[in-house]
């Protein structure tokens with residue numbers, strides 16, 4: 001059985017309140033009551049509240065004032081005004097002020113029920129509308145790519161060109177440049193916007209799980225497969241599948257994906273039955289796929305299928321003009337989240353940011369703004385609030401042996417360990433602690449990174465501590 005709908009009756013006449021409460025409870029509603037307008041305000045916080053029935057003249061807060069409060073705090077809750085016979089004029093004024101309906105005393109129980117049912121329908125519509133609006137603005141927010149420089153304009157143009165079609169797209173660019181953000185913008189500005197968006201990171205999922213993750217499995221496909229499960233491919237049916245770090249997909253899965261791209265069909269793990277999907281594929285990589293093809297690690301035919309249209313997202317150092325805008329957008333977003341009063345950046349802080357090379361690109365910039373907010377006490381972010389590596393002459397130089405301080409008593413091994421530690425912490429910070437990406441930035445294997453983390457006792461979580 002569904003939950004009873006919640007109504008609030010506000011009337012200073014005790015009898016009237018009780019009569020209405022009884023009639024409405026009998027009809028199956030949950031009824032809250034208040035004698036005064038100001039008591040009613042406290043009840044507006046009830047999340048289930050759907051409709052308010054309110055007298056016009058009451059102590060504390062008048063019906064008109066209560067309507068204004070409801071419009072402000074619970075705009076999706078309609079108000080039915082109860083008026084005494086002869087005060088139609090004020091009822092009309094209340095309607096103009098936002099009430100949805102009015103009842104003139106005395107009224108029949110049927111009139112009351114009818115008015116409540118209409119107001120409930122209105123409430124449902126208004127709530128649905130608000131949810132839709134929230135979804136649209138969510139979508140707009142994620143589709144909003146910040147940046148006005150020529151590189152960003154070109155990206156927007158490309159997104160606009162390909163979004164309407166089902167063409168497969170390959171998005172390339174260094175780690176953290178915004179490849180996923182671009183893919184998402186393509187999905188959200190195209191005709192599949194209200195269909196699923198499913199993202200999968202080919203390097204983050206262990207190899208042995210990748211096949212079932214992508215293609216799903218049927219009951220009994222392997223020990224422990226107690227029931228069938230849809231893969232990401234089918235979850236994305238009708239929408240977009242984003243394959244991040246496609247260069248890390250294992251060769252057997254490359255073959256299976258190729259079949260999906262060629263025939264639009266596949267079989268889940270443990271089954272020969274053919275399933276068909278209608279999915280738009282956007283793949284992304286920060287590796288050189290042509291090089292991987294040359295090395296025999298990536299199928300050439302798959303590369304051609306994916307790379308029907310290529311979008312290159314340039315590194316941040318090639319579009320420095322966007323740094324102030326991006327920094328301001330992140331500050332705006334994060335200060336609200338973190339409850340910090342910072343209002344902007346000093347010119348000195350902006351100059352430091354403009355000079356830094358941002359090897360971790362937009363992600364590193366976002367992290368830097370987050371770090372700065374942590375240390376910024378109030379007002380504007382100063383250069384000293386920025387992470388050391390962003391400030392001129394900081395970590396990046398210090399780790400370079402050629403420019404290191406004059407020789408002192410530090411032994412070579414300690415010095416090397418310190419340089420190694422700094423470099424690793426820097427890479428982890430730039431990649432949000434994602435070890436596979438950090439290893440790639442450092443040019444070492446994931447295994448080697450893991451050993452070094454243990455050796456140097458570096459703990460990794462979302463905020464890296466070295």
Ligand SMILES: Nc1ncnc2c1ncn2[C@@H]1O[C@H](COP(=O)(O)OP(=O)(O)OP(=O)(O)O)[C@@H](O)[C@H]1O
Pocket residue numbers: 144145146147173174175176177178179180181182244284286326362363366437
């Ligand atoms: N132009 C942009 N405007 C606003 N935010 C952006 C922009 N580009 C990137 N970002 C933000 O920067 C962060 C990193 O972006 P994203 O994850 O899209 O990068 P990526 O290139 O896919 O990274 P990776 O290669 O590591 O997967 C995200 O928080 C993203 O929202």
